[in-house]
Amino acid sequence: xxxxxxxxxxxxxxxxxxxxxxxxxxxxxxxxxxxxxxxxxxxxxxxxxxxxxxxxxxxxxxxxxxxxxxxxxxxxxxxxxxxxxxxxxxxxxxxxxxxxxxxxxxxxxxxx
Amino acid sequence: xxxxxxxxxxxxxxxxxxxxxxxxxxxxxxxxxxxxxxxxxxxxxxxxxxxxxxxxxxxxxxxxxxxxxxxxxxxxxxxxxxxxxxxxxxxxxxxxxxxxxxxxxxxxxxxxxxxx
Numbered sequence: 001x002x003x004x005x006x007x008x009x010x011x012x013x014x015x016x017x018x019x020x021x022x023x024x025x026x027x028x029x030x031x032x033x034x035x036x037x038x039x040x041x042x043x044x045x046x047x048x049x050x051x052x053x054x055x056x057x058x059x060x061x062x063x064x065x066x067x068x069x070x071x072x073x074x075x076x077x078x079x080x081x082x083x084x085x086x087x088x089x090x091x092x093x094x095x096x097x098x099x100x101x102x103x104x105x106x107x108x109x110x111x112x
Numbered sequence: 113x114x115x116x117x118x119x120x121x122x123x124x125x126x127x128x129x130x131x132x133x134x135x136x137x138x139x140x141x142x143x144x145x146x147x148x149x150x151x152x153x154x155x156x157x158x159x160x161x162x163x164x165x166x167x168x169x170x171x172x173x174x175x176x177x178x179x180x181x182x183x184x185x186x187x188x189x190x191x192x193x194x195x196x197x198x199x200x201x202x203x204x205x206x207x208x209x210x211x212x213x214x215x216x217x218x219x220x221x222x223x224x225x226x227x228x
Contacts, residue, residue, distance in 0.1 A: 044219045100157055101157065
């Protein structure tokens with residue numbers, strides 16, 4: 001199978017709190033996992049990615065963790081700010097890297 | 113460095129017509145991907161071109177087709193347009209072989225296709 005499941009579909013947090021979005025994938029050969037942020041009316045933008053040779057990667061307030069055994073990876077945003085409000089998509093390659101499957105997206109709302 | 117550029121920004125067609133969407137990748141990128149994003153929904157993979165060849169296509173009917181030119185720009189053609197084809201069509205580019213080498217995709221602003 002080539003499914004990528006993403007949860008939750010919507011997430012509301014208070015400004016300053018943390019947000020966690022989780023994705024699970026089915027293709028065990030996948031080894032590259034990016035996260036994209038899409039603000040309303042704008043293009044998806046790559047915010048962080050991780051390869052399977054590491055378990056965690058951080059970039060300021062954003063971090064991604066990967067559990068290859070369980071086939072899931074998560075996006076962590078700390079000290080959330082209103083400008084973090086957007087739709088976030090995870091993605092994973094599948095089908096021998098011949099295809100990209102995106103998660104269904106998580107709409108994050110940061111309440112000031 | 114210029115990003116991925118798409119044209120036109122908006123395109124209005126009627127049922128049964130044909131639409132052509134264009135994409136210019138980032139300089140140095142040889143892979144071009146096309147996605148359909150219906151309103152409020154996720155990204156559905158359409159086509160992947162690399163070095164002028166179609167590498168893979170998603171679960172879309174044959175009336176969705178495209179090509180990649182020697183300068184790596186690409187066209188997406190949609191024939192016999194249907195109402196449900198109304199969506200934002202996003203193009204992305206990456207370095208050679210895309211995901212195989214863990215290369216991220218960079219997106220354009222998209223073409224909003226509306227079918228009346």
